[in-house]
Amino acid sequence: xxxxxxxxxxxxxxxxxxxxxxxxxxxxxxxxxxxxxxxxxxxxxxxxxxxxxxxxxxxxxxxxxxxxxxxxxxxxxxxxxxxxxxxxxxxxxxxxxxxxxxxxxxxxxxxxxxxxxxxxxxxxxxxxxxxxxxxxxxxxxxxxxxxxxxxxxxxxxxxxxxxxxxxxxxxxxxxxxxxxxxxxxxxxxxxxxxxxxxxxxxxxxxxxxx
Ligand code: GAR
Numbered sequence: 679x680x681x682x683x684x685x686x687x688x689x690x691x692x693x694x695x696x697x698x699x700x701x702x703x704x705x706x707x708x709x710x711x712x713x714x715x716x717x718x719x720x721x722x723x724x725x726x727x728x729x730x731x732x733x734x735x736x737x738x739x740x741x742x743x744x745x746x747x748x749x750x751x752x753x754x755x756x757x758x759x760x761x762x763x764x765x766x767x768x769x770x771x772x773x774x775x776x777x778x779x780x781x782x783x784x785x786x787x788x789x790x791x792x793x794x795x796x797x798x799x800x801x802x803x804x805x806x807x808x809x810x811x812x813x814x815x816x817x818x819x820x821x822x823x824x825x826x827x828x829x830x831x832x833x834x835x836x837x838x839x840x841x842x843x844x845x846x847x848x849x850x851x852x853x854x855x856x857x858x859x860x861x862x863x864x865x866x867x868x869x870x871x872x873x874x875x876x877x878x879x880x881x882x883x884x885x886x887x888x
Contacts, residue, residue: 679707679708679709680707680708680709680758680761680762680764680867680870680871681709681711681758681759681761682708682709682710682711682760682761682762682763682764683694683708683710683711683712683713683755683758683763683764684696684710684712684713684714684751684763684764684766684837684866685714685715685716685761685764685765685766685770685776686712686713686714686715686720686722686723686767686768687715687716687717687720687722687767687768687769687770688717688720688721688722688767688769688865689720689722690722690723690724690725690726690766690767690859691767691768691856691859691860691879692766692787692853692859692863692867693713693722693725693726693766693767694707694864695859695860695864696710696727696764696766696819696863696864697710697725697729697863698729698864699864699867704864705815705864705867705868705871706871706872707871708795708867708868708871710726710729710731711731711732711735711753711759711760712731712732712733712734712757712758712760713725713726713731713732713734713809714733714734714735714736714754714755714758715734715735715736716735716736716737716738716768716770717735717737718735718737719728720735720830722766722767723735726748728847733799734754734855736750736751736754738770740792743838748773748775749775750817751770751773751776752773752775752776752779752808753832755779755780755879756779760783761783761784762783762784762837762867762870763780763783763784763786763866764783764784764786764787764863764867765784765785765786765787765824766787766863767787767802769801770813770840771828771885772784772824774826777824777825777826781825782823782877784823784824785819785821785823785824785834785866785867785870786821786823786829786831787819787821787823787826787854787859787863788800788819788820788821788822788829788861789802789805789806789817789819789851789854789859790805790817790818790819790820790854791817791818791819791820791836791838792820792822792829792830792833792836793829794814794817794831795808795809795812795814795817795827796820797828798828799831802851803847803848803851805884806847806848806850806851806854807847809841810845810846810847810850814841815840815841815851816838816839816840816841816863816884817839817841817854818836818837818838818839818854818858819836819837819839819854819855819858819859819862819877820833820835820862821833821834821835821836821862821863821865821866822834822883823877823883825881831881832871832877832882832883833883834866834869834883834885835862835865835866835869835876837852837857837858837861837862838858839853839857839858840853868886872888874886874887874888884886
């Protein structure tokens, strides 16, 4: 049984996609053991509660320093004893102590095709705004392992999505979620649960055929 902790900040549609994929058997031998939000008002916490999953808020606002917040986040994760940590719309820079402790066991969903439209300032709706500003004709989503550099670790899965004439950032965001994110994030967890993913010495992720 793969124990998964999911970190969220907002609406939690990616969390919902994971919950649904476990419920329908698309992801097997996997349990979400804890949902952690940095935002106590995140709708994702309501989704967790509805699914009978423990939800915990660890907010930087409740700590005097960033250091103390980082330690609290690490403690909250450690307590859940996860085999895998999934960042599903988590808008917090993951502290080095967490990356160090769970190296190779943290994945993130990014709403573009890395290495395009990623890095500092590229999160949430801003990503889609920048795609439209640049006039890109194809975008998509990426699931990657997390390392110390933002949006940089080994790429696990990607899926392309067309940009269409007349798209707004909101319309494009929705299409990227529907056609890519909600598919490849559950798929990535499923591949890991089946033990089919390895990362080589050159930091390239490989997927074994089943
Ligand atoms: C998703 O589009 C996710 O890819 C993005 O935030 C959204 C969260 O939506 N993540 C990032 O931009 C991380 N850099 P959700 O809360 O409905 O899953």
